[in-house]
Amino acid sequence: MNNIDPAINQATQAAANIPQDNAKQNGTVATTSQNQGAVAPAAGRPMGLEDAMAGAIVVDEWLKVNEHGLQIGAKKPLLEELRVEIDLSDVGYSESVKYGNPATYRKTYDRVMTTDGATWPQALSEARAVDPRARPYKSADIQMKLLDDVKLKDETVTAGTVLGHSFSTTGFKAFARLVKQMTKDGADPAGDTIEVTVGYSEQSGNGNNWGILDFRDYKVVA
Secondary structure (H helix, E strand, C coil): CCCCHHHHHHHHHHHHHHHHHHHHHHCCCEEECCCCCCEEECCCCCCCHHHHHCCCCCCCEEEEEECCEEEECCCCCCECCEEEEEEHHHCEEEEEEEECCCCEEEEECCCCEECCCCEHHHHHHHHHHHCCCCCCEEEEEEEEEECCCEECCCCEECCCCEEEEECCCCCHHHHHHHHHHHHHCCCCCCCCEEEEEEEEEEEEECCEEEEEEEEEEEEECC
């Protein structure tokens, strides 16, 4: 069995269960597609605010990272580190899959539907068709508020600017280390607001070099 098969089976089951639950709540009948193995509801519960906001991230700039440092949008120069505030209750956790060259990324926040409207099992199957080695990975969208002005070559990015970042295939592990450290310290990684220094860590493998975010010296502020 390919290592992506368990993820496809899990996603298919999730896609089948949720619409059935919705149908039961609303007295409607769900229909099954034998070709796709997923359930297409005749009707479901109305979308609520939580549904509409799933995956929503509102930022002023995106924070990029490579093996040489951090970059705010397309601005220069690259930076060694930033001091930011993160409201951990606003983190959007997700699962993604990467495949093809140039790379295609598919993402889901509920393991049922992708952000581009396909079912998650369908996206995983399409990824495997292109690259049998493709597998889902954990990710998250975070919003980081600058605590200090950042002076760049031609401008200053002011304190209070909100930077966004979505973790790459290898990037989530650094955030996971932060979460584990907070849990060990008795903090709440699901709801606390923290101040933390964000730097970068150089990675290498298969003849390639890249960077991921690095989190250190956090403190809980709310």
